[in-house]
Amino acid sequence: MNNSMKIHALHNCSRRRFLISGAIVTAGISVLPRRLFAGRESPVITMRAAAATAKIRIQRLRRNITVLEGSGGNMAVLTGNDGKLLVDAGITASRPGIMEALNSLSSDPVRHLINTHWHFDHTDGNEWLHSIGAEITAHENTRKHLSETTRVEPWNFTFPPAPKGALPTSVFARDRKLQLNGTSIALDYYGPAHTDSDISISFTEADVLHVGDTWWNGYFPFIDYNTGGSINGMISAAEANLAKTTSKTIVIPGHGPVGDRTGLTEFRDMLIAVRDKVAALKQQGKALQEVIAAKPTAEFDAKWGGFVIDGKTFTHLVYAGV
Numbered sequence: 001m002n003n004s005m006k007i008h009a010l011h012n013c014s015r016r017r018f019l020i021s022g023a024i025v026t027a028g029i030s031v032l033p034r035r036l037f038a039g040r041e042s043p044v045i046t047m048r049a050a051a052a053t054a055k056i057r058i059q060r061l062r063r064n065i066t067v068l069e070g071s072g073g074n075m076a077v078l079t080g081n082d083g084k085l086l087v088d089a090g091i092t093a094s095r096p097g098i099m100e101a102l103n104s105l106s107s108d109p110v111r112h113l114i115n116t117h118w119h120f121d122h123t124d125g126n127e128w129l130h131s132i133g134a135e136i137t138a139h140e141n142t143r144k145h146l147s148e149t150t151r152v153e154p155w156n157f158t159f160p161p162a163p164k165g166a167l168p169t170s171v172f173a174r175d176r177k178l179q180l181n182g183t184s185i186a187l188d189y190y191g192p193a194h195t196d197s198d199i200s201i202s203f204t205e206a207d208v209l210h211v212g213d214t215w216w217n218g219y220f221p222f223i224d225y226n227t228g229g230s231i232n233g234m235i236s237a238a239e240a241n242l243a244k245t246t247s248k249t250i251v252i253p254g255h256g257p258v259g260d261r262t263g264l265t266e267f268r269d270m271l272i273a274v275r276d277k278v279a280a281l282k283q284q285g286k287a288l289q290e291v292i293a294a295k296p297t298a299e300f301d302a303k304w305g306g307f308v309i310d311g312k313t314f315t316h317l318v319y320a321g322v
């Protein structure tokens with residue numbers, strides 16, 4: 001992620017109040033950031049283009065589990081005789097780099113792909129991975145969103161229905177257990193969190209947990225209200241992640257470096273602190289621009305504001321949900 005991909009444009013937020021027949025519409029969706037990338041190219045286009053030259057970094061974790069970082073969200077790879085299992089698909093333009101990285105791990109063919117949620121930076125590569133033999137498992141809402149025309153307003157982007165080959169071949173509502181490559185794998189739905197399609201993937205024996213975009217390690221997270229996400233859902237997911245881990249668990253975030261329970265705890269505490277500050281200001285009757293001007297993220301900006309979501313944008317995303 002380079003500087004050109006950072007968000008600066010929240011200056012056109014004239015949507016202070018929504019008055020319809022004298023009633024303030026309080027639904028979070030009505031105060032969504034309309035154009036986080038106002039006057040700029042959609043981050044979807046920017047990230048897809050950048051993926052063509054992205055360097056894929058390989059980080060071995062425990063046992064037969066490796067992380068590939070550099071194309072969209074963090075990908076996990078489980079190698080073995082049952083064929084490689086991937087968690088998340090990266091971005092299509094990175095196919096040569098991802099293939100090279102996969103081939104460097106082992107000669108097993110790719111047989112299984114799990115999507116942590118529906119977002120393009122985790123599913124863009126679904127079609128080519130399916131074309132080389134991967135069955136795709138995901139939450140049922142991932143298939144739903146990929147099957148339909150889906151608008152993400154803050155990204156200023158409308159996704160057309162994905163091609164059939166990109167759609168999950170097996171979906172579930174609550175949980176799913178798999179046994180592959182000598183590993184017990186538990187898939188668990190969070191309920192609405194970053195979207196309404198997020199699942200965790202636990203590799204039991206290795207004690208490695210992939211939590212998708214319910215954790216951005218070291219960064220304010222994006223929250224997708226257009227497909228069911230909310231700040232309170234993010235906090236619930238952070239609590240669920242803490243309940244699934246010990247001090248020994250290796251935790252793979254959707255974005256940012258591989259981390260652990262300490263990092264998850266800091267993230268949960270930051271989410272709650274910002275949510276409580278923004279909620280208190282909103283309850284005093286302050287409009288969005290007044291809340292942003294009060295800088296409720298000030299103490300967190302230096303540590304958490306260095307990726308795609310800065311403090312203003314995160315305030316906006318939290319305000320929409322309190």
Ligand SMILES: [Zn+2]
Pocket residue numbers: 117119194213254
């Ligand atoms: Zn996401």
